[in-house]
Amino acid sequence: MVIVPTAISAWYLWTRAVDQYVSTVGFSIRKEDSAPSIDFLGGLTQFAGGSTASDTDILYDFLQSEDIVARIDAAVDLRGKFSKEWPNDPIFAYDPNGTIENLTRHWKRQVDVLYDTTTRLITLRVSAYTPEDALAIANATFEESSRTINRLSDVARDDATRFTRNELARAQEKLTTARQALTAFRMRTQIVDPTADLEGQMGILNSLQAALAETLIELDTLRENATDRDQRVIQTEKKVDAIRNRISEEREKFSASSEGPGGENYAELMAEYEKLSSDMLFDQTAYRSARAAHDIAQAEAQRQSRYLAAHIEPKLAEASLVPNRPYLLACVFGALLLGWSVMLLIYYSVRDRR
Structure with a gap:
């Protein structure tokens, strides 16, 4: 027994x-500001909530999954490298006819993933039948891990800016609608700026009032030196009446019953224009604020992006260490x-x- x-x-x-050779690679997840490797999904969980998994925990789980096995198999022919000595060494070699599940189990035997939860460092010890195969698998694993971190970083960046991007799109849509409404108003009424038009009307009214005052003074002066039947007095009185009628007509334009250039009520046109102008001004302010918030969110997301840094570069093994x-x-x-x-x-x- x-x-x-x-x-x-x-x-x-x-x-x-058969002798196997070991290639070792060690790495950690770093931030662009050189801060220690901490929560990769920290910014993401502020929006999603409930998750406490760190970036290193995610990568550690990924290194033992079927996903990375399939990716590396497609990149460096993992099945062929692990089954070189099959069926000569049926215990330590991989059966090339196995499924992806079998290959994943063999991967866990050949690749030791060591994770230090205190320092957040990951070390991989890759075993293969030749030093070159071990080095190729180690390099492919590091590259695939780096791509995974970049992919997750892009997802986190997109999540961090999604809210501000949606707010910016809504603000832009509102501003476009307000501008189109104001343009439609100007085309319908043929008034570019009712405020300027009103100022022009007020200028005319002020000029008429000044002319009326001068004419009344002139009329008083004439009455002191001439009779009421004097042609100069009569003509001046007619001029006063004409100016007064013109002033009444100009003032009528500001009444509720007056009509604008398009035949619409002038007061209502002014009220409509002021509403459209205030809406566009508000939407412009909201758009500027949304644009500034989006730019800040993008800059912050770029500053907090992660990358994979290797502190142990994989080397070509010189002596066999496996099996012991x-x-x-x-x-x-x-x-x-x-x-x-x-x-x-x-x-x-x-x-x-x-």
Whole structure:
């Protein structure tokens, strides 16, 4: 039960098990401002809420998933590298006819993912049958991890700016609608600026009032030196009446019953124009505020972007470290000896009861 299986294991380890080489890569997730690797989704969770997973936790889970196995298999032919010694070494080699699930289980045997939760550092130890294969897998894993972090960073950036982008689009749409409404008003009424038109009308009215005052003074002067039948007095009185009629007509334009250039009520046109102008002014202010908020959000999202930094570069192995034959043989012998001891104790216990 102990010696024979141990002997078979020793024969397999030293005659059939093929030497494997290890390539190591270590990395961490950093921010552009050189702050330590902390929550990658911190900004995202402020919007989504409820999540406490850090960027390193996400990457650690990704490194043990079928997703990265499939990606690296497509990049460097993972099946071919892991099955080079099949069927010569059926225990340590991978069966090339296996499924993606089988390949993922073999990946977890060949790639040790070490994660220090205190320092947030990840170290990968990749084993393969040649130093070149181990180095290629280590480099592909690092590159795929970097792409994943960049992809997640883009998602977080987009999430951080989504609200301000939507607000900017709404503000722009409102401003466009307000400008179109004001343009339609000007085309309908043929008035570019009713305020300027009103100021012009007020200027005319003021001029008429000044002319009326001068004419009245002139009329008073004439009456002191001439009779009422004097042609100069009569003509001046007619001039006064004409100016007064003109003033009444100009003032009529400001009444509720007056009509504008298009035949519409002038007072209502003024009220409509003031409403459209105030709406456009408000929408312009809202648009400027939304644009400024969006620019700030974009700058903040860019400043907080993450990237993968390797503190241990993968190197070409010079000596085989796997499998550790003495250690594996000792484990087999210890397990068999323990099992044999337990069975022996059970046997003596049953015999003593009889």
